[in-house]
Amino acid sequence: MSDDPRRVAVALMVAVVLLWAPLAHAWGDLGHRAVADVAEQLIRPETRQALQPLLVHEQAAHLADLANWADAHRELPAFKHTARYHFINFPRDDCRFPGATSCNDGDCIVSVIERFQRELADPELSLSQRGEALKFLVHLVGDLHQPLHAGWFDDWGGNGFQINLHGEGSNLHKLWDVNLPAAVASEAPEPLTQRLLALSLPWQDQGRAADWALESCRLIGSEQLYPAKHKLSSAYIERQRPLVAQRMAIAGRRLARLLDESLTAP
Structure with a gap:
């Protein structure tokens, strides 16, 4: 298995990304753009038409152009409070409401997506207000489908679970945010969006x-998702890669439905 050229290339790519990746956000830039591209391929024609004034206002040609705005702005003083928008935490092994520990003030990812x-x-709101809502939705629906953005409170969704992959230190959350989507993107020459659209998904x-x-x-x-040991091999990447692709594909489909319901539903 170790002499498979594609798997060797993936392992080397993951090591390089771990070394050079900046502060991680869910699915990374690549994954968020892919989710937005999937949604744009699936929305109704009338939804596409309704989106045009908003895209023009935001100086964007496609939904993917808005996909990483929420991460790019979360470090700015005026948007510091939005860091809470990107996740929800649960007590360990207790995935239920009202067991969630991070939505009491109404600023967790679940409540802000609804808002x-x-x-x-x-239609009574300005293009600026609706455009900002669109930018957050495109991003946060993607975030919510990265499992560790709905993870355990005690280690902040894997941020406190340290790992070592190919000699480089990181944490489990960052691995899922950046390295696993990069591995999915690199596994075949076909465009990632087209592969996600073609997936047969076990969901409703x-x-x-x-x-x-x-x-x-x-x-x-x-x-x-939590490995038994903190020192990982490329086998962990190989095992989780299909799930990562499924989660991005499902996020794109659900984002499309959400946009259809918001912009063109009766």
């Missing part, structure tokens, strides 16, 4: 943000 969907759908398109949070949380245990 921004209402704002996007409100139903539920809302709270259901998606519980789904992500439960994956942490059922799919054994």
Whole structure:
């Protein structure tokens, strides 16, 4: 297995990304753009038309151009409070509401997705207000499908779980944010968006943000996201890569449905 050229290339790529990646955010820039691209391929024609004034206002040609705005602005003084928007935490091995520990003030990812969907759908709001709601939604729906953004409170969704991969130190959350999506993107020459659209997915398109949070949380245990040892090999990357692709593909489909409901539903 170790002499498979593709797997060797993936292992080397992951090591390089771990070495050079900046502060990580869910799915990384590449993954968020892929989620947005999937959604844009699937929205209704009338939704696409309704999006145009908002995209023009935001000086964007595609949804993917907005996909990383929320991360790019979260470090600015005026947006510091939005750091809480990107996750929800649960007590360890207790994926249920009201067991969630980080939504009491209404600023967790579940509540703000619901709020921004209402704002996007409100024709009485300005283009600026609805455009900002759109930028957050495109990003946060992606975030919520990275399982560790609905992870354990005691280690802040894997940020406190230190790992070593190919001699480089990192943490489990960062691995899922950046390195695993990069591994998915590099595994085949076809464009990532097209591969995500072609996936056969074990899911049903139903539920809302709270259901998606519980789904992500439960994956942490059922799919054994936490490795038994802190020193990882490329075998962990290989094992989790299909799940990462599935989560990005599902996020894109659910984002498309959310945009359809907000902009063109009766």
